[in-house]
Structures are given as structure tokens and as C-alpha cells.
Amino acid sequence: MPQNPEIMLQLESFIFNPFSENTYVVYDENSKECVIIDPGCGNSAEENQLFGFIDSHRLKPLLIINTHGHLDHILGNGTVKQRYGIPVAAHPDVAADFDRSKQQSVFFGMPFRSECGLPDRNLKDGEIIKIGESTLEVICTPGHAEGSISLYAEMEGWVFTGDALFSRSIGRTDFPGGSYATLRESIKTRLFRLPDDTTVFSGHGESTTIFDEKRYNMFL
Numbered sequence: 001m002p003q004n005p006e007i008m009l010q011l012e013s014f015i016f017n018p019f020s021e022n023t024y025v026v027y028d029e030n031s032k033e034c035v036i037i038d039p040g041c042g043n044s045a046e047e048n049q050l051f052g053f054i055d056s057h058r059l060k061p062l063l064i065i066n067t068h069g070h071l072d073h074i075l076g077n078g079t080v081k082q083r084y085g086i087p088v089a090a091h092p093d094v095a096a097d098f099d100r101s102k103q104q105s106v107f108f109g110m111p112f113r114s115e116c117g118l119p120d121r122n123l124k125d126g127e128i129i130k131i132g133e134s135t136l137e138v139i140c141t142p143g144h145a146e147g148s149i150s151l152y153a154e155m156e157g158w159v160f161t162g163d164a165l166f167s168r169s170i171g172r173t174d175f176p177g178g179s180y181a182t183l184r185e186s187i188k189t190r191l192f193r194l195p196d197d198t199t200v201f202s203g204h205g206e207s208t209t210i211f212d213e214k215r216y217n218m219f220l
């Protein structure tokens, strides 16, 4: 494990689209490598915010990672992919939601500004994604949507949970492919095994910790 704390990952978050979705840029200051988690940017102002940050920090985007396939989390996939020429990575089970999102985008009046297609790279449970000297581990956390994953940065003590776990709440389970029992199991057996002081960065709302959710989350 690297000794120098300066090589730990940095994080920038944005709130995008009418669903107030959290988009995260996770980057390494030394190598300048970054990944974009759930790019939800849906208009040119939001794109400029995201691209402005990435470009002004001279970051080198490696990958777009989707925690799941709901519209609010994949809306900017196409534009980010087009701008940086990078692949979209997600669990293969997101395919049906990617498909549904196309119709939903019309229904919600949130058109995709660039065609996004299906993910280019399939992620599986336990897979390690390298960013500079740091890593993100893929943890499958289904229940809110098919193919939902969380991303765990062990060295930094961060976990990105998408819409599985929120501060004092959990994801909806009434969408196609959703299951309360499965989601509860995911959170209890996959996320609550992480250290208590792990910071939880969710797909919506404020960050929290594993400790606080074990203690105060009334939905579990």
C-alpha cells in the first residue's frame, strides 16, 4: 500500500438533471487519471460544468462507470463518451434498463443529447478498476435495479452506492427488476460488511457513513 497520502484519490461531485442525481469524478492527482461515475448531465450548461472541471484539472478520463441503468444516471453517457472517446462500463444486467431509458427520456422530456448504446465493457463482482495507484472494487448490490453495483475505494474509505443506499433511506424497489428483499440483502451482506467509518456517496442526496446507516436507517 502506498505510504504517501497525496497519491490517494480525489473526488468532485455534481448535481445534475431534474432528478438531482449525483455525478462523481474520481481522480488521481499524480497520474491525472479519472473515472466518471454516473454522468447525469442533460444539457449544455451541465456538460460545461463537468467538462470544465475535467479539462481545467487536465484529467485523463479512463472510463464512464454506471452504478445502474436508470435514465438519471446514464443521461450524459453519450456526450461524455463522445468527448473523451472512452468506454462505458456497467454490469451486463443493466441492458433492459438502458433500453427502457430511451422511451423514458421522451416521457420525461429529458432527451439524450448523444446516442449512448449499450455498455462497452461488462463489470463483474469483485472486479478491480485501477485509477493511478488506487483502485475501485465492484460490489454487486442488486435490488433497486437489475445490475446495480457499488464501487468501493478501500484505501480512501469510500463507497459509491448508486441508488441502493441513501442517507437514512434506501432505493425504490417498485421499478422493473426491483426487489425489497434483494436490496435489503445486498445492503446487509455486501455494504454493511465494509468498515464502519466508510463514507457512503449515494446517487442522490448527502453522503453518510456505514456506521450511521447501520444505526439510524429505519428502512432496514
Ligand SMILES: [Zn+2]
Pocket: 068, 070, 144, 145, 163
Ligand atoms: Zn435508480
Ligand SMILES: [Zn+2]
Pocket: 019, 021, 070, 072, 073, 163, 203, 204
Ligand atoms: Zn437515481
